[in-house]
Amino acid sequence: MIRMLAVLLSLLSSALVAAPVVAQQEPVKIGLIQPLSGPVAASGNYIRMGAEIARDWINARGGVLGRQVQLLVEDNKSDPKEAATAAEKLIVRDKVPVIVGAWGSSMTLAAMPKLEEYGVPMVVETSSASTITRRGNPWIFRISPPSEMEALGLEKYLKDFGIKQADFLAVNTDWGRGAAAAFGDVLKKSGSSVGATEFMDQAATDMNAQITKIKSGSGDTLFLTTSVEQITLVLKQAQEQRLARKVITTGGSSAPSQLIKQAGPAADGTYHILFFLPWFPEAMPDAKLAKAFVEEWNKRGYPFDGLTEGFRGHDGVLTAVEGVRLAGKADPKAVQQALWKVDVMGLNGPIKFEKDGPAGKESGQSKPSIFIVQIKDGKIALPGFVAKK
Amino acid sequence: MDQLLQHLLNGVLLGATYSLLGIGLTLIFGLMNVVNFAHGEFYTLGAYAVFAALYGTGLSFFAAIPLAIAVGALAGATCERVLLRPLRGESIDTVMLVMIGVWIAMQNAELIGWGGVAKSVPAPFSTAPLVLGPVSVSPLRVFVFAVSILVILAAHLLLAHTRLGRAMRATFQDRETAALMGVRIERIHTITFAFGAGLAAAAGALLGPVFLLYPSMGDLASLKAFSVVILGGLGNFAGAALGGLVLGVAEELGAGYVSSGYRDAVGFAIIVTVLLLRPSGLFARAERVG
Numbered sequence: 001m002i003r004m005l006a007v008l009l010s011l012l013s014s015a016l017v018a019a020p021v022v023a024q025q026e027p028v029k030i031g032l033i034q035p036l037s038g039p040v041a042a043s044g045n046y047i048r049m050g051a052e053i054a055r056d057w058i059n060a061r062g063g064v065l066g067r068q069v070q071l072l073v074e075d076n077k078s079d080p081k082e083a084a085t086a087a088e089k090l091i092v093r094d095k096v097p098v099i100v101g102a103w104g105s106s107m108t109l110a111a112m113p114k115l116e117e118y119g120v121p122m123v124v125e126t127s128s129a130s131t132i133t134r135r136g137n138p139w140i141f142r143i144s145p146p147s148e149m150e151a152l153g154l155e156k157y158l159k160d161f162g163i164k165q166a167d168f169l170a171v172n173t174d175w176g177r178g179a180a181a182a183f184g185d186v187l188k189k190s191g192s193s194v195g196a197t198e199f200m201d202q203a204a205t206d207m208n209a210q211i212t213k214i215k216s217g218s219g220d221t222l223f224l225t226t227s228v229e230q231i232t233l234v235l236k237q238a239q240e241q242r243l244a245r246k247v248i249t250t251g252g253s254s255a256p257s258q259l260i261k262q263a264g265p266a267a268d269g270t271y272h273i274l275f276f277l278p279w280f281p282e283a284m285p286d287a288k289l290a291k292a293f294v295e296e297w298n299k300r301g302y303p304f305d306g307l308t309e310g311f312r313g314h315d316g317v318l319t320a321v322e323g324v325r326l327a328g329k330a331d332p333k334a335v336q337q338a339l340w341k342v343d344v345m346g347l348n349g350p351i352k353f354e355k356d357g358p359a360g361k362e363s364g365q366s367k368p369s370i371f372i373v374q375i376k377d378g379k380i381a382l383p384g385f386v387a388k389k
Numbered sequence: 390m391d392q393l394l395q396h397l398l399n400g401v402l403l404g405a406t407y408s409l410l411g412i413g414l415t416l417i418f419g420l421m422n423v424v425n426f427a428h429g430e431f432y433t434l435g436a437y438a439v440f441a442a443l444y445g446t447g448l449s450f451f452a453a454i455p456l457a458i459a460v461g462a463l464a465g466a467t468c469e470r471v472l473l474r475p476l477r478g479e480s481i482d483t484v485m486l487v488m489i490g491v492w493i494a495m496q497n498a499e500l501i502g503w504g505g506v507a508k509s510v511p512a513p514f515s516t517a518p519l520v521l522g523p524v525s526v527s528p529l530r531v532f533v534f535a536v537s538i539l540v541i542l543a544a545h546l547l548l549a550h551t552r553l554g555r556a557m558r559a560t561f562q563d564r565e566t567a568a569l570m571g572v573r574i575e576r577i578h579t580i581t582f583a584f585g586a587g588l589a590a591a592a593g594a595l596l597g598p599v600f601l602l603y604p605s606m607g608d609l610a611s612l613k614a615f616s617v618v619i620l621g622g623l624g625n626f627a628g629a630a631l632g633g634l635v636l637g638v639a640e641e642l643g644a645g646y647v648s649s650g651y652r653d654a655v656g657f658a659i660i661v662t663v664l665l666l667r668p669s670g671l672f673a674r675a676e677r678v679g
Contacts, residue, residue: 037497039605041505172650199650203609205600208399209644209652216392229507229601240518240527241395262509262601265516303506 027070028063028330030055030320031090032313033101033111038078039203040227043253044103046306047125048073050313051100053296058317064325071317076102080110087111091118097330098123098323098339100316105129105174115139121323121336125316126309128251129174130182133356133363141323141339141364143315143351147175147182150250150273153370155186160385161246161271163192167219169210169234171226172199179225179250195219200230207234211241221246228255232263239266249273256373256380258305267375271383274371275348278307279380285349285369293347315346339364391523396645397638402530404637405537406596410610411617411629412541413588416548418615419624420561421581423473424485428589428614429607430495435461435590436597436606437503440510450513454536454594461590462583469582474575492611499604512598533595540591541630544584548626557581561624589614616660622670631672635659 032051034044055071063069072094074086083102090096091114099115099122102108108127115122116137124132124142128150133142145153166187170176176199184194195217198210211234214222222238222245224231231254235247247270254274259267277283278297281290293314297307319342324330326338343352353364374383410432417425438457442448448456468491476484514532518525548554559567560577568574592610600606617636621628636656643655663671 037500037505037604039603041500041604042507045505198644199648201653203605204652205606205609206399206403208403209396209641210649212392212395212399213645213649215395229603232507232509232601236516239516240525240530242518242520242525258506262507305506 025067027068028065028321028324029070029072029094029096030317030324031087031094031096031099031101032071032073032317033076033083033086033090033099033103033107034073034313035078035103035107036073036075039229040078040104042306043126043227043309044075044078046302046309047103047313047316049297049300049302049306050293050310050315051317052313053293053300053310054314054317054321057296058321064321065328065330067330069317069321072096076107076111078104078107080104080106083107083111084114087114087120087122088118091115091120096120097327097332098320098335100125100313100320103127105132105178108132109135109174112137112140118332119336120332121339123316123319123323123339125312126253127175129178131174131178133365134358135363136358136361137363138361139336139363141319141342141353141366143319143346143348143366143368144252144275144312145368145370146365147179147250148185149365149367150179150252150370151182151186154183154248154273154372155190157372157385158187158190158192160383161221161248163187163221163246165193165195165217165219166221166223167195167214167217167245168197168223168225169207169214170197170199170224171202171230173202175251176225180223183223183250200226200234202227202230204230205233206237208237208241211238211243214245215241215243219245221248224249225251227253228258232259232267235259235263235266235270247271252276253309255305255308256375260375260378260380261305265378268377269375271372271374274308274373275368276308276311277371277373277382278304278311279373280382283371283382284347286345286347289345290347311347315348315351318344318346319351392645394522395524396641398524398526400638400641401634402526402534402637403641404634405534406592406599406633407613407617407637408541408630408633409537409592409595410589410614411621411633412544412626413585413592414614415618415621415624415626415629416588417582417585418618419622419629420557421578421585422481422561423582424481424488425585426485426488426611427468427491427495428585429609429611430492430499431461431465431586431589431607432593432596432610433499433602433604433607434464434495435593436510436602437499437593438590439594439597440508440602443510450510450598454591457594458587458591461593462587464590465586466579466583468586469579473582474578477578492607496604496607503602503604505604507601507603509601510598529598533599536595537592540588544588545626545630553580616656619660620663620671622673625670625672628670628672632670635671 076083105127130146168180284290323339327334349369355362356365438460442453621632644652
C-alpha cells in the first residue's frame with residue numbers, strides 16, 4: 001500500500017515537474033552577426049534593434065514551433081576577419097540553426113566559407129555585392145538587392161533623371177566596386193555615358209582629390225555608394241569645391257534624415273535609393289506592418305534616422321524564423337531546405353527566394369522593392385516622377 | 390592646369406592637418422621614445438571636448454578650442470603620471486603594450502559615452518566656398534590651416550627657445566646629466582607627454598567641424614601621424630611639419646593623377662622609399678657620429 005502511494009506520489013510529482021518543462025522548452029536560437037563597433041557601428045546597432053522588435057513580436061504571438069525565439073548577437077567589429085570568427089562561434093559554441101548577417105559585403109563574403117564548412121544557412125540582410133549569390137554557396141539566402149538588381153530597379157526612372165553622363169564615387173570594397181560596375185552597365189545600356197569612376201578608402205575622411213578629378217570632367221550626375229558618414233563628408237566637400245552635379249546615392253544606407261542634420265544645405269536636392277521609407281509608411285507594400293514597425297521603433301525611443309537600416313533586422317529575423325517554422329525543427333539542414341519555401345511579407349515587400357549562381361549549388365535571392373526619395377528644402381520628399389508611377 | 394592648382398591647394402590644406410597630428414607624436418614618440426598608439430585617441434578626445442563644450446556649456450567654437458587642448462593635456466598628464474611613470478626604465482615593448490591598452494580603453498569608452506552614430510560640430514563660418522580664380526576653398530579650412538601653422542610655430546618656439554624647451558630636450562638626451570643640472574626630470578616627462586597630447590587634442594578640436602566625430606576617428610589620425618613622424622625623422626619638429634605637407638600633397642596628386650583606389654598606397658610608397666634611402670627621415674640633419 002505504502003509502495004503504491006509512493007509510486008502515485010512520484011508519478012504526480014513528475015507530472016507536476018514535467019508540465020512547466022514543456023512550456024519552458026529550450027528556445028529556438030537565431031544568430032545575428034552585425035558590426036556593433038568600428039566605423040559602421042551605427043548601422044549594425046540599428047539592425048540589432050530591428051531584429052529585437054521582430055523577435056519580441058514573434059514571441060508575443062507564441063514564438064515558433066511552440067518555443068520562444070532567442071537572438072544571439074555577435075559583433076563583427078566592421079572587420080571581415082571578425083565576421084568569420086563570429087560565424088564560427090555562433091555555429092560551434094551556440095549551435096544556432098540559422099544566422100542573419102553580416103552587413104557589409106566583405107564581411108558576408110568572409111563568413112561564407114564557414115557556413116559551407118559546417119552546413120548552416122545564413123539570411124543576408126544588407127550586403128549587395130553580386131558575388132555573394134554567384135559563388136555557388138547553397139547556404140546563402142539574400143533578402144537585400146544585389147547592386148545589379150538595384151540598378152535595374154532604377155532603370156525605369158532613368159528618363160526622368162535625364163542623365164547624359166554619370167561619374168561614380170564609391171567606397172573601395174566589394175560593395176562599392178560592384179555597385180559602380182552594375183550602375184555603369186545599366187546606364188551604358190540605356191544610352192548614357194560613364195565618366196570618371198573614383199574610389200575612396202572605407203576610413204577616408206578627405207575626398208577632395210576625387211572630387212577635384214570628377215569636377216574636371218563633364219558629367220551631370222554623380223552616383224555615390226558608401227556609408228552615411230562618408231556620404232556626409234563627400235557632400236560637404238563637394239559643396240566646398242562647387243561641384244555642380246545631380247547626386248544619387250545607392251545601397252540604401254544613406255539615412256537621409258541624418259544627412260539633413262549633418263550635411264545641411266550640402267544635402268539639398270540629392271536623391272537616395274532606399275529599401276524602406278519610414279516617412280511614408282502608407283506607401284510601403286504592407287502599409288499596416290510598416291506603420292506598426294515605425295510606431296514600435298518610436299515607442300522604444302530608438303533614433304528615427306535608424307529606421308532605414310533597422311527594417312533589415314526585422315525582415316532578416318522574420319525570414320529566418322519562417323524558415324525554422326517551415327522546417328518543423330531547429331536543424332540547419334532542414335532550415336536550409338525550408339528557406340526555399342518561404343513566402344512572407346516583410347517591411348520591404350514580399351520575401352521569396354529564387355535560384356541564383358552556378359547550377360546545383362545555387363544561393364537563394366529574393367527580389368526586394370526599391371524606392372527613391374529626394375531631400376528638398378531640408379525635408380524628405382517623394383520625387384514628382386516617383387509619385388506619379 | 391586648374392585641376393592641378395586645386396589638387397595642390399587640397400594637398401597643402403590636408404598636409405597642414407597631418408603636420409599638426411605629426412608634431413604632437415614626434416614629441417612623444419621621437420623625444421620620449423614612447424610608441425604612443427593612443428595619439429589618435431587624444432585627437433578624438435579633443436574633438437568630442439569641443440562638441441561637449443558647444444552643446445553642454447554653450448561656449449563659442451573659438452572658446453572651446455583652448456578648452457579642448459586643456460582637456461587633452463590634462464588627460465595626457467594623467468596617463469603619464471599614472472601609467473607611464475611606474476614603467477620608467479622598462480623596455481620600449483612594455484610601454485608599447487600599455488599604450489595599446491590605453492588606445493583600446495579610450496576608444497571603447499568613447500563608444501560607450503557617445504554612441505556609434507557620427508556627430509557633426511557646427512563651425513561659425515559660412516558654408517559658401519571662397520572662390521579664388523579657378524580654385525575654391527571653404528573659409529573653415531582656411532581658418533584651420535592658419536591656426537595649424539600658428540600652433541606649429543608656437544610649439545616650435547617653445548621647444549627651441551625657452552628654458553622649458555631646453556629642459557625637455559636635455560632630459561631626453563641624457564637624463565642623468567639633466568638631473569645633475571637641476572632639471573626635475575619626472576616633471577619634464579609629464580609635461581612633455583601632456584604637451585604632445587594637447588597638440589593632438591588641438592588637431593581634433595580644429596578638424597572636428599571639417600570632418601565628422603565618431604569613436605574610431607582616431608585610428609586614421611594615428612596612422613597618418615606615425616607616417617608623418619617616420620617621414621620627418623623621429624623627434625624632428627621641422628621634419629614632422631614638412632613631412633605632413635609632403636604626405637598631404639603626395640596623396641592628393643596620387644589620387645588625382647594615378648588612381649584614387651591607391652591613394653593611401655602612394656603615401657606609404659613614399660614612406661618605404663624614404664626608409665630605404667634616408668632611414669633617419671627626409672629632413673634629418675647629418676648626424677654626428679661618436
